Amino acid sequence: MSDREPPRRRVPGPARPVRPGNRRRPGPGARPARRPAPSRRPAPSRGPAPRTIRLGSPRPRLRMVSLALTLVMIAFVVRLLQVQAVDASTYAAKADKNRYVGHVLTAERGGITDRGGVALAISVDANDITADPTMFTRKQLKIDDGPEQAAALLAPILGQDQATLTEKLRTSNTQYVLLARRQTPQVWKQIKDLKTALTKKAESDGSTVNVLAGVFQDPSSKRVYPNGDLAAGILGWVNAEGKGGGGVEQQLNKELTGKDGKIRYAQSGGRLVPTAGSTETPAVAGSDVELTIDRDIQWAAQNAITEQVEKSGADRGYVMVQDTRTGEILAMANSPGFDPNDLSKASSAALGNAALQDAYEPGSTAKVMSMAAVLEENVATPETHVVVPNRLHRGDRLFQDDIDHPTWNLTLNGVLAKSSNIGTILAAGQLGKTQKQANQVLYSYMRKFGIGLPTGLGFPGETSGILAPAAKWSTSQQYTIPFGQGVSINAMQAASVYSTIANGGVRVEPTLVRGTKGPDGRFTPAPRPKKTRVVSEKTAKTLAQMLESVVDDEEGTGAKARIPGYRVAGKTGTANRVDPATGKYHGYTSSFAGFAPADNPRVTVYCAIQNATQGSYFGGQICGPIYKQVMEFALKTLQVPPTGAGAAHLPVTFTP
Secondary structure, rough: OOOOOOOOOOOOOOOOOOOOHOOOOOOOOOOOOOOOOOOOOOOOOOOOOOOOOOOOHHHHHHHHHHHHHHHHHHHHHHHHHHHHHHHHHHHHHHHHHHHEEEEEEEEOOOOOEEEOOOOEEEEEEEEEEEEHHHHOHHHOOOOOOHHHHHHHHHHHHHHHOOHHHHHHHHHOOOOOOOEEEEOHHHHHHHHHHHHEEEEEEHHOOOOOOOOOOOEEEEEEEEEOOOOOOOHHHHHHHOOOOOOOOEEEHHHOHHHHEOOOEEEEEEEOOOOOOOHHOOEEEEOEOOOOOEEEEHHHHHHHHHHHHHHHHHHOOEEEEEEEEEEEEOOOOEEEEEEOOOOOOOOOHOOOOOOOHHHHOOOOOOOOHHHHHHHHHHHOOOOOOOOEEEEEEOOEOOOOOOOOOOOOOOOEEEEHHHHHHHOOOOHHHHHHHHOOOOOOHHHHHHHHHHHOOOOOOOOOOOOOOOOEEEOOHHOOOOOOOOHHHHHHOOOOOOHHHHHHHHHHHOOOOOOOEEEEEEEEEOOOOOEEEOOOOEEEEEOOOOHHHHHHHHHHHHOOOOOOOHHHHHHOOOEEEEEEEEEEEOOOOOOEEEEEEEEEEEEEOOOOOOEEEEEEEEEEOOOOOOHHHHHHHHHHHHHHHHHHHHHOOOOOOOOOOOEEEEEO
């Protein structure tokens, strides 16, 4: 059998109907007719028909959502209009108040130097310790006793009361409170280190809170006195508010302080926001003040008076050193003194400047004014004979000298050299035909010497002393004032009297300030002091020779003030002292005043000691050595050579 299948025969089927539009075109190549598409008949039903679910129209829901959004937008727009239009200024002010803070930029205080530019008072960097009370609330720290914990840590560092600090940290409605002024960098470093330690502990221990996070510092300055108590009575001090509390610091506070500036900046959490901008008015530094004093001479004077006050068991003492030609004060020393760096250890009695604030009866150092009046009025000469009895009855009193003596036959020069009270009364009585006239003449000279008047320094707390008008002098004052009792002065006035004689009879108002140097570096000298002719040059020269006898003559009372190689003019004083506490006489005021070289004066030195209770209380004995010590130092410091001329050696006594 063959493997090939036989060809199938095509069986002709029924003829397809030809649609009119589908008719074949006759002829060769005609397209075959398209078969009709089979008709779609529904499938036979196998069960009930499925239920058709129709969705509701979304339009109502869209309308409600649109309405809600519209209402919300309307609320936002209304609120926005209220904030930005209606209440814009109110909200802006609140925003500024909460966001911006302002601080005063304290001006750097000017320095104080001596005449050579040596610093006596300077300002160094310091910090004001501040806090933001809003950072100590429970909301911020999550604890109730944040202020108490912070105060407990800060109190020992700042040296303040813990309760006071707690109260400050609980202050409401403020983001700034001052905890302590002008603290040293070391104090801030302690606080900063403590803050750092608390921060690290809080990071590692979730239960720990940094209660010092709201404590900050503002740059400031602190007043420092490099020489401790040197010239403290002159300099004064600066109080906690940064203002001068005494001395030059108070007197020239405006010049030293300068002008504070202001800064206003945005802050967050107590810290500056650099990108928010700030406004600043820079501070203008204060002027530097140059004094007339010489630091070295001041040290010598202060050292000498301190040692003698302690040795004598005295209440206090002072030394003045003045340039006789210019009136400039080269030293003004007080004992006891104080250290302006630490006022907590200072005695209230030692604060201030006793050399200018104490009013006391000068005693025999005032006799030089009586002698000046006698010489200037030409009622006597240094050689005029004065018979001095042991006692002298005048008015309601019986007067005597400091020692009992037989009748002395003295010259007027001898009266001054031996410091005779009786001889001075007799000489001053020649100033007028009557005692009242004599009183008026003496009063006029004392006023020209500056007694009972301001010195011209304008120093805080300075006394003008007491010199009653001549018409009001009591019966005893008519005779005690010529030898220095019944009249009160301060140490500067006493020194000025001798500087007037040393300057040829012309009084130059004392000065303590040479000038000021502003922030621009320009030096402005102090106004020139006022000058007043008190006595003639001839009278002044004669008085200088008479004062030499007090020191050089064997009869004089000032031998301990001698300085080898120099001619020295001086006068001792020992006065009954009024006790300030009781108002009654108790103890003595011991003093010595003079200038050198006597024939070409350059320097005046005055010393006074109040109420010496150990050893001698005579001025020549306890103040004479101080005069010598300080004068020698001043002459060497100023390089004043001896004149080389011999002393005048005026006669002290006469032979009847």
